Amino acid sequence: MLFYFYRKAKISEARLNTMFNHAPLVLIILNDKNHILKWNFEAEKTFLWKANEVLGKNVLLVVPIGEQDAVQKVFAAVHREQQVVYHENLNLKKDGQKILCEWINAPFKSQSEESNFIICMARDITEKKALEKKLEQAALYDNLTALPNRALILEKLKKALALAARNQAKLALLFCDLDGFKEVNDSLGHKAGDVLLQIVAKRLLQTIREMDDVGRLGGDEFLIILQDVGSLENAQKIVDKLCEAVAQPCQLNSEELITIHASIGVSIYPDDAIDFDALIHQSDKKMYQTKLKNKAIKNAYV
Structure with missing residues (x-):
């Protein structure tokens, strides 16, 4: 019986990982120090860094220096208020190119309630904004x-x-x-x-x-x-x-x-x-x- 529940939990975890990795938008999970714990395939495609290159690093590596203070304030507000925060900011790709992204940052806690995490959802809106400007x-x-x-x-x-x-x-x-x-x-x-x-x-x-x-x-x-x-x-x-x-x-x-x-x-x-x-x-x-x-x-x- 114990083996059955263990196997079911492992299947659910595998499904969650599959959904996370193949989601059609950037998904990043941060710990309470804003270090990257998970980085999905869309994040790799958008920012050009592979997961093994960024795991454990501060997410500010994808944020230009001039934008970092504002982004840190956003994360601090998510941790402090435990509320979802929406924002837009410039981001850096691995090749140095800057893109504009819109972000949804949502708080969640571990099952033991001992750690605060943030799940970041983002998408590149550079072309969308350029089109809006043209219109x-x-x-x-x-x-x-x-x-x-x-x-x-x-x-x-x-x-x-x-x-x-x-x-x-x-x-x-x-x-x-x-x-x-x-x-x-x-x-x-x-x-x-x-x-x-x-x-x-x-x-x-x-x-x-x-x-x-x-x-x-x-x-x-x-x-x-x-x-x-x-x-x-x-x-x-x-x-x-x-x-x-x-x-x-x-x-x-x-x-x-x-x-x-x-x-x-x-x-x-x-x-x-x-x-x-x-x-x-x-x-x-x-x-x-x-x-x-x-x-x-x-x-x-x-």
């Missing part, structure tokens, strides 16, 4: 220029206006349109027009301050947010720099070198408007007025 990029950023798209720049404007109101600061909204862009598209083709938009977007981004934002509304229209600008005069200085940057010659291909100019309208919060739509309308209106002036000046020299 976010596609949803919020312009595919051609990599600038915030219409939806994102308008959302940034709403937040910037709320911040300006809270700090009682002035904000400048610039509506930028390129003069003669249609002619470039018509004469040189849409590919050249796309290259021109990319060049202009880069120049706008490089000219504004780090605290400011620029986005593409569509076509050759851009919206620029200047935070805590102080006055219209200060905003105009930045406008002058933007116009100067845009007006630098553009090399569209091996043969074509063109010059294009920008018409920029400026509205100031709260001087010109305090309402979101009204502020955009004012900057659009002033941009159109600037475009007419630029056209008149150009015609005067023809």
Whole structure:
């Protein structure tokens, strides 16, 4: 009878080991010092270390130095609170490659209740996060220029206006349109027009301050947010720099070198408007007025 129970227990243990080793996610068992007691096949596949290379070692060997303090706090909380803790962190593979993993760390005690263990369940989410980032990029950023798209720049404007109101600061909204862009598209083709938009977007981004934002509304229209600008005069200085940057010659291909100019309208919060739509309308209106002036000046020299 004793032999029967012993044999049954051994079979159960064997089944458990088989399930542990062949589970489709990383399974690691740690002792109370966070040393590795068990390391399944998926852990070998994910981190490239064989079980016999890591057993008895601290699990921090798969954690970059900069992440180790945070991970140790997680394990300490599991041991102390005896609760499951979820977290994400960078991990190291044997070849030095870093991957992002999500972890579930669950406490359990030995049958004698003398030792605390942690069973760690993990999976590599590097590709998943990269895909999420690409989808976010596609949803919020312009595919051609990599600038915030219409939806994102308008959302940034709403937040910037709320911040300006809270700090009682002035904000400048610039509506930028390129003069003669249609002619470039018509004469040189849409590919050249796309290259021109990319060049202009880069120049706008490089000219504004780090605290400011620029986005593409569509076509050759851009919206620029200047935070805590102080006055219209200060905003105009930045406008002058933007116009100067845009007006630098553009090399569209091996043969074509063109010059294009920008018409920029400026509205100031709260001087010109305090309402979101009204502020955009004012900057659009002033941009159109600037475009007419630029056209008149150009015609005067023809």
